Amino acid sequence: MCIVFLVIGLEFAIAFLQAYVFVVLISIYLNDVINTH
Amino acid sequence: MLNFDPLEQFSIELYSSFFNTLGTGSFSSIGFMSIFVFFLVMFCYYSSNSVFLLNKFQKGIISLFQFVLGILKDSLSIKKYSFILLFFSTFLFIFISNLLGMIPYSMTITSHLILTLYFSLAFFIGNNLIGICFHREKYFVLFLPEGVPTPIIPFLILIEYVSYISRIFSLAIRLFANMMSGHILLKILISFI
Numbered sequence: 001m002c003i004v005f006l007v008i009g010l011e012f013a014i015a016f017l018q019a020y021v022f023v024v025l026i027s028i029y030l031n032d033v034i035n036t037h
Numbered sequence: 038m039l040n041f042d043p044l045e046q047f048s049i050e051l052y053s054s055f056f057n058t059l060g061t062g063s064f065s066s067i068g069f070m071s072i073f074v075f076f077l078v079m080f081c082y083y084s085s086n087s088v089f090l091l092n093k094f095q096k097g098i099i100s101l102f103q104f105v106l107g108i109l110k111d112s113l114s115i116k117k118y119s120f121i122l123l124f125f126s127t128f129l130f131i132f133i134s135n136l137l138g139m140i141p142y143s144m145t146i147t148s149h150l151i152l153t154l155y156f157s158l159a160f161f162i163g164n165n166l167i168g169i170c171f172h173r174e175k176y177f178v179l180f181l182p183e184g185v186p187t188p189i190i191p192f193l194i195l196i197e198y199v200s201y202i203s204r205i206f207s208l209a210i211r212l213f214a215n216m217m218s219g220h221i222l223l224k225i226l227i228s229f230i
Contacts, residue, residue: 004226008139011219015135018147018212023105023128025208026160027112027120033168035114036179 043224047148047217070146074137078129101129127156135216148216150209157208 054063085091085098105125106118113120131147138145146152168176180197181190 001230004223004230007223007226011139011223012136014215014219015139016132018135018215019128019132020108022131022156022208022212023124024108024112026127027109027124029160029204030120030164030167031113033164033176033179034171036168036172036176 041228043221043228046144046220046224049149066144067146067149067152070134070137070144071152074130074134074146077133077137078126081129081133082126101125101132131156131212138216138220145216145220147212148220150213153209153212154205156212157205160208161205 050066052064052066052069055061081098085095085102087095091099102121102125105128106121109121109124134146137143138148168179172178180194180201182193182197185193
């Protein structure tokens with residue numbers, strides 16, 4: 001029972017983290033394209 | 038648990054569809070949820086876009102905006118507020134659809150490869166268009182790092198090209214696999230109780 005709530009909390013953290021990672025990677029790719037050399 | 042299927046939660050329900058000579062189309066639960074999340078993103082953006090006193094929800098949205106702005110300042114070094122709306126709405130869309138997926142009997146649209154692949158493909162095409170607008174014909178120097186000896190150049194261009202293409206799939210599969218594995222894990226753990 002306890003571990004289920006722990007995993008649910010982890011899942012909320014993942015929900016935030018994946019959105020963060022997506023935005024960071026997209027901005028890095030856009031930076032690669034805009035500032036070539 | 039006689040018939041227990043952890044993958045059942047990802048099934049897409051078809052609400053309506055048409056197949057005729059003009060074309061084919063369908064409206065399913067994934068389309069419904071995407072439109073719902075889109076309206077939620079619109080609501081979040083426009084509700085915190087006021088000049089009056091803000092409540093806690095609006096302050097939270099504004100702090101998220103500052104957060105995304107900080108990311109952009111760190112990695113994207115052009116004007117101060119350029120591209121912020123695109124990135125903020127993307128962030129809110131993925132975040133809200135992940136959160137809505139945590140509600141029982143709801144549906145996680147980011148746990149479907151079709152949606153995440155659509156997102157990363159759209160950004161890939163947009164990146165190319167922006168690069169061509171910024172650099173014109175010099176854009177294709179992107180595939181050639183500086184200071185490379187001449188005989189290696191064809192191989193290096195091939196490798197750079199493959200890594201450039203594989204970005205689409207890495208972006209899409211990361212989000213999809215994370216959400217799907219998390220929901221399968223939750224379902225299996227809850228079935229033990």
